[in-house]
Amino acid sequence: MQRQEHYYVIANGRTISDYKSKREAVRHAAAIPDGELGIEVRMVPTVLDLVLKVEWYDMIAAGIKKEEYRELKPFYKQRLERISFHTGGATPHGHPITDVSVCRQDYDVVRFHRAYTNTTMELECKGIRIGRGKPEWGAPTDKDVYIISLGDFVKAADMATEPKMEAVRPVVNA
Numbered sequence: 001m002q003r004q005e006h007y008y009v010i011a012n013g014r015t016i017s018d019y020k021s022k023r024e025a026v027r028h029a030a031a032i033p034d035g036e037l038g039i040e041v042r043m044v045p046t047v048l049d050l051v052l053k054v055e056w057y058d059m060i061a062a063g064i065k066k067e068e069y070r071e072l073k074p075f076y077k078q079r080l081e082r083i084s085f086h087t088g089g090a091t092p093h094g095h096p097i098t099d100v101s102v103c104r105q106d107y108d109v110v111r112f113h114r115a116y117t118n119t120t121m122e123l124e125c126k127g128i129r130i131g132r133g134k135p136e137w138g139a140p141t142d143k144d145v146y147i148i149s150l151g152d153f154v155k156a157a158d159m160a161t162e163p164k165m166e167a168v169r170p171v172v173n174a
Contacts, residue, residue, distance in 0.1 A: 045108035048079070048125060048148070056138055057114040060150065061121055061157045068110070069139045070146040072130065080128050080146050109154050124151030 050068065052060070059065035070076045107125040114120070126149040133139025133147050 046106065047109045047111050047122070048107040049111045049113065050148075051113045051116060054115055057112055057119075057121075059137070060112060060123070065137050066150050067133065067137065068112075068148045068150065069133045069137070070148070071140075072144060072146065076146055080148075110148060110150060114157075119157065120155075121153065121157040122155040123153055125149070126151045 050070075052068070056065060056068070060068070070080070107128070109122050110125045111120055111122045128149070129147050130144050131147050132141075132143075133145055135141050139145055139147075
């Protein structure tokens with residue numbers, strides 16, 4: 001699994017800043033006067049955020065559905081694929097060798113949102129591939145899709161409390 005390093009500036013026992021580069025963290029730490037100061041490095045998982053329809057969200061939360069599908073569209077290609085070019089060497093006839101490979105992004109965790117609410121759950125991402133999915137789990141029957149394989153729960157469904165609507169009493173003009 002690929003994880004990103006984050007550098008946290010700690011002053012007097014509390015985290016005051018988060019940086020993705022060590023250089024920025026050290027520069028900020030140097031500007032802090034007296035006191036107990038430190039820089040802590042933590043590994044932060046890479047998270048893929050996806051919004052699901054309620055039906056699919058509930059199936060994943062119940063442990064029935066073990067993979068999620070996304071269409072082969074430019075939006076998901078940008079989020080789920082990384083293209084790398086390798087050059088060097090030559091063929092026996094003197095033509096340069098250029099190798100183009102498509103690698104799936106390495107996400108540690110998939111965070112699913114139940115429709116457009118604050119209710120979420122996080123599962124381990126076991127990998128992303130292109131293929132045909134299961135129609136009973138929402139995959140189209142006639143075309144390839146991105147298949148996101150899911151592992152164990154990292155964080156179970158977080159049932160955010162939805163604001164309740166209060167009954168409104170009608171205004172009666174007397």
